[in-house]
Amino acid sequence: MAEHRSRYARYTGGPDPLAPPVDLADALDAIGEDVMAGYSAEHALREYLRRGGRDQRGLDDLAARVAQRKQELLQRHSLDGTMREVRELLDRAVLEERKQLARDLDDEARFAEMQIENLPPSTAGAVSELSGYQWRSSSARADYERIKDLLGREALDQRFAGMKQALENASDEDRAAVQQMLADLNDLLAAHRRGDDTAEQFREFMDKHGDFFPENPQDVDELIDSLAARSAAAQRMLNSMTPEQREELMSLSAQAFGSPALMEALSELDSNLQALRPGEDWGGSEQFGGSEGLGLGDGTGAFQELASLDQLSEQLSQAYPGARMDDIDLDALARLVGEDAAVDARTLNELERALRDSGHLGRTSDGQLRLSPKAMRQLGRALLRDVAERLSGRQGQRDTRQAGAAAEPSGATREWQFGDTQPWDVTRTVTNAVLRSASEGADTRHGLRLDIRDVEVQETEARFQAAVALLVDTSFSMAMDGRWVPMKRTSLALHHLVQTRFRGDHLQLIGFGRHAEVMEIEQLTALEAEWAKGTNLHHALLLAQRHFRKHPTAQPVLLVVTDGEPTAHLEPDGDVYFDYPPHPLTIAYTVRELDAVARMGAQATFFRLGEDPGLARFIESMARRVQGRVVAPELDDLGAAVVGSYLGSRGAGGSYREHFGDLFGTRGFWAG
Known part of the structure; x- marks a missing residue:
């Protein structure tokens, strides 16, 4: 059989298909x-x-x-890498030449020694001074020639990445080819500036000099973009040098390849590119402060990297x-x-x-x-999960269970506990027995044996309807004192519980600030705090009564979340009256409507936010008047307090786990 081999490499076809989904x-x-x-x-x-x-x-x-x-x-x-390399070559050449002159005893050798001793201190001046010197040491001459070669390759590497390495040990024919490429390139760019270049001219240029452009530009604009980006980086490098460094470099450049012709061609190239791409950053600079010297080509690459x-x-x-x-x-x-x-x-x-x-x-x-509504539902699920976790940790909650005629299945199941009278969920019970038997390696050839651990019962929900009015204070003090978001989170959690678990109930959200308004959950969630004085509980209670009258057969449940005494009411003509401290007429109007709510049989709970003594006295007196309750929760516990009060007020009975379904697992309520 033929041997099959497989090779594996990094996946490059787009996003990783095995990556986990985004959260x-x-x-x-x-x-x-x-x-x-x-x-x-x-x-x-x-x-x-x-x-x-x-x-x-x-x-x-x-x-x-x-x-x-x-x-x-x-x-x-730092930006002096080329200058350092030139200085090292120069010092080595001068040292070798001195050694040679010390061995030579003729008069010309003494004169040469005087020339060497009196070289200018600057690197550029010394290199220029030695341009016509007759070297006696062959190794010194070779090092000096390397300086001219290095300067030429570095100057080209500034404009064409990789030239420094490509032209190492280059012949005269190689250098001539570079000169010809530069001349043809400048002709092409000049023609493009005039607007009389042709596609054929570009193709001829690439056929002749394409080896110099490994990025393989497809047209003259791509060629110009590539060259201009690097040329601009080279200019920014020059701008970033000290005045002394720039002067030294410009003086040295004339020695590139031993002729000024290269720098003249490169200068013309820079001029063409700057005219064709004025939008490039030709005037920027950077402040380098390290010790690792960069050559001209590497420095230009670093400036391109900085631009990126x-x-x-x-x-x-x-x-x-x-x-x-x-x-x-x-x-x-x-x-x-x-x-x-x-x-x-x-x-x-x-x-x-x-x-x-x-x-x-x-x-x-x-x-x-x-x-979107879909997002609101998902947020509601997350908030209700937090509420359920808080409620599950509370002590002393009722744990009665109802069954049969008094209740109807909720669709969720749970593990049987001592005292349960709900009907078994046969499918879940048998499935649990099969899974347990398989995991324990039990012998099932003669039948399946049930264990009490396998039994799951159907959860039931009381046949009960509630008309719930959640009145939330939307005055500016709620936002100013950090109660804005907890209020909204509470509303969203309760809304989601009613919509998913108690769909027969009727929930209305009423926000009250200077005036009251019935709000959809999306509207309340996106509501921005406004600087408007007034806490109009009177108007909110009027709207709550209208909600209760629409559902005469349902149990009225009034939930009020506020951090201030009522300071506004509606006048008979519909105008809003505001006064602080609360006007007696505002208190009287508010109490009158609260009494009307009580006559409708509403179960009232007041959630007091804050420690204001005046608010505490007012809320306590209101609650006593209608035989309601007062809860003063911490902000983090507001959602659990409101939801817990709702569950208790609707009289459904049962434990919190029963009300929420299998909230802490993967089945039932949360699976939906």
Whole structure:
């Protein structure tokens, strides 16, 4: 049989198909929290992408890594690498020449010694002074020729990456080919500046000199873009040198390849490129402070890298008009910062796309981004899970169970406990027995044996309907004192519980500030705090009565969340009257409507936020008047307090676990 071999390499066909899915739940929780704090959904999404999530680095972290990479480059390098290399070659050449002259005893040798001893202190001056010197040492002559060769290769490497290595040990024919390429290139660019170049001229140029351009540009514009980016980086490097370094370098450049012709051609090239691409950064500079010297070619590459890092910083900031996550150059991020940074950016991009494409975020008629009903349901589930965990830890809750005629199946099941009278869920019970027997290796050839551990019972729900009015204070003090988001989270959790678990109940959300208003959950969740004086509980109670009258056969349940005494009421003509401290007429109107609610048989619970003594006295007197309850929860416990009061007021009985279904597992309520 033929031998089969397989080769494996890094996957490069796009996002990793084996990568775990993005965590939309974490993103949605964070976005929902900001929306409930009063931010727009667009702003909340941008903030999440900027901050990141629990296990996900955000754009700020990536931008910090880009900035750190740039700082490392600036602090590690200096721009005098070519000057150092030239100086080393010059010192070695002079030393070898002195040794040779010391061995020679003729008068010309003494005169040469005087020339060597009186060389200018500057590197450029010494190199220029020795341009006509007759070297006696062959090794010294070779080192001096290397200086001219190095300067030529470095000058070319500034404009054409890789030339320094490609032209090492180059022949005169190789250098002549470079000169011819530069002449033809300048002719092509000059023709393009005049507007009389042709595609045929470009093809002829690439056929003749294509080996000098491994990036393989497809037209003259791609060629110019590539050359201009590197030429501009070379200019920024020159701008970043000290005046002394620039002067030395310009003087040395005339010695490149032993002739000024190369620098003349390169100067013409720079002029053409600057005219054709004036938008490139030709005037920028950087402050280097390291000790590792960079040659002209490597330094130009470093400046291109710095430019790419600056572009990445701008892309990661997403601060410019029309910014999108797709703008981020993932290849550049992987190359310059690391593959893990690119993975993080790609994940954030996928998160943004998934949030938009999955229906969690939608557009309003005026084009504004908003949380969709689907997102609201998911947020409600998460908030209700938190409420359930808090309720499950409470002590002393009723644990009565109802069955049969007094209740109807809820669709969820749970493990049998001593005292349960609910009917068995036969399918779940038998399935549990099969799974247990298989895991224990039991012999089932003669039948399946049930164990008490296998039994699951059907959960039941009392046949009971409630008309619930949740009155939430939306005055500015709620936002000012940090109660704005807990109030919204509570409303959303209760709304989700009623909509999913007690669908026969009728919940109405009523916000009251200077006036009261019936609100949909989406409206309340996105409500922004407004500076408007007034806490109009009187108006809210009027709306609650209207809700109760619409459902005459349901048990009225009144839940009031507030942090202040009523300071406003509705006048008979519909105008709002405000006064602080509370006017006696405001108190009288509010008490009158509360009495009307009590006559309708409503069970009332007041949730007092804050420690104001006046508020405490007022709430206590209101509760006594209608035989209601007062709860003063901590902000973190507000949701559990309101939901727990609702469950108790509707008279369904049962434990909290029974009310919520299998909330802490993977079946039942949460599976839906």
